[in-house]
Amino acid sequence: MxxxxxxxxxxxxxxxxxxxxxxxxPEVGAQIVGGQPADGAxxxxxxxxxxxxxxxxxxxxxxxxxxxxxxxxxxxxxxxxxxxxxxxxxxxxxxxxxxxxxxxxxxxxxxxxxxxxxxxxxxxxxxxxxxxxxxxxVTVPLGPNGLALVAGFGTTCDSDPEDADCLESISDRLLQLEEKRLPDSECSLNIPPFGELFNPDDMMCMVSADGEAKQACFGDGSSAVVAKAHRGYRLVGLAIADGDEVDPFRPFACSTAPEGSPGELFVLDIFxxxxxxxxxxxxxxxxxxxxxxxxxxxxxx
The missing domain is CATH 2.40.10.10 (Trypsin-like serine proteases)
Structure with missing residues (x-):
């Protein structure tokens, strides 16, 4: 590839x-609601x-x-x-x-x-x-269950983006979170009534790699999603949106889905x-x- x-x-x-x-x-491990300071800009x-x-x-x-x-x-x-x-x-x-x-x-x-x-x-x-x-x-795409890091300057709150306190919680420092790519069949955008929004040819769905309630949030749009390359890291995608932006049943809760499972991140597949x-x-x-x-x-x- x-x-x-x-x-x-x-x-x-x-x-x-x-x-x-x-x-x-530098090498990084599992690490922007719930994110950790990023190791690379x-x-x-x-x-x-x-x-x-x-x-x-x-x-x-x-x-x-x-x-x-x-x-x-x-x-x-x-x-x-x-x-x-x-x-x-x-x-x-x-x-x-x-x-x-x-x-x-x-x-x-x-x-x-x-x-x-x-x-x-x-x-x-x-x-x-x-x-x-x-x-x-940009060298190779990220396969199903592949691991990557999303790094963004977005809010660290998990609340209403119109809330002044939430908006002011934008991170001064770049934060990162390790994510795992879901198989396309498990992506909520691939399930009615949102199926028409998902294009497997140029999109990926991701969740926090450790299964905890962490996720990119407001202000993290277009954040780089990177994975290990033979040398250093490679670009595999850009954050498009989280589930709150398409699912009316989970407004303003970036880190979790309605049933309490980790929130999904929808990613543009650069490759x-x-x-x-x-x-x-x-x-x-x-x-x-x-x-x-x-x-x-x-x-x-």
Whole structure:
């Protein structure tokens, strides 16, 4: 599958550069309601400007080239985001400081996205190269029962997102949680009345790996989902939503399902969109596309 990924991009590029840097975060174990401090700055903080001129974390993304971020379409679309982000901070465990920042120069939303979960992917071209070492390769997909880490800056409460105290509980520091991929047949989105929302071709369902009531929550949208690669970690997905956003019987309880079982996280499968990512970046920025190939090749060993 690694070869398939590299072939998908090199079909567009024609060659693979010999050298490239690759992120190598430290080893992590089971670890943002119920999350633990993250060990790697895998998630880019996309931030919107407030009326007073300050910036606030809006949603996440992942750096896949020095000047390209992949994110969820609803995060950056003017049709769904009341105040779309204009600033990206990468390479920091805190969304307010550290790492490096850049403005958003161009936003490209998948042409087949229709406002729901399928094809809910977008690319953001930054206005300068970032020096962050946390450039994540995409090498192989995550299989059923596979383990991954979701890392986000979202709320640490499990309450009404309109509640001021809940909104102010947004984490200053990146938190992580180990998740396990469910078989598609066990995903609640694959069960009526929500079956039409689930597309197994580009979505995954995940629950906390230890079976406890922990889960990504409000503000964790587009957070990076990473798994171990041959070297360091690889990007396998982006958080789209948790069960509260589609199930009216479990409002504002990110960490649990109605029957008390762990809440589900719905994840965009990045690997499914490699051809679109590669071609879109190649058309606009061939050097960045080549960089992606080199990073993937080195991560794969």
């Amino acid at each position: 690694v070869i398939a990924f590299i072939a998908a991009i090199t079909t567009c590029l024609g060659r693979v550069p010999a050298q490239a840097a690759v992120t190598e975060p 895998w998630t880019v903080s996309l931030q919107s400007q407030r009326p007073d001129g300050t910036y606030r974390h809006t949603c996440g993304g992942a750096l896949i080239a020095p000047n390209w971020v992949v994110t969820v379409a609803a995060c950056v679309s003017p049709e769904t985001a009341a105040n779309p982000p204009t600033l990206a901070r990468a390479g920091s465990l805190e969304w307010q400081t550290g790492g490096s920042t850049a403005g958003l120069m161009e936003v490209i939303i998948h042409p087949a996205w229709e406002g729901l979960f399928t094809n809910a992917i977008a690319l953001v071209r930054l206005d300068r190269y970032l020096t962050s070492p946390e450039i994540l390769p 499914a969109h490699v051809p679109w990512i590669a071609e879109t970046i190649r058309q606009r920025d061939p050097a960045a596309a080549e960089r992606m190939v080199a990073i993937a090749a080195q991560a794969a060993g």
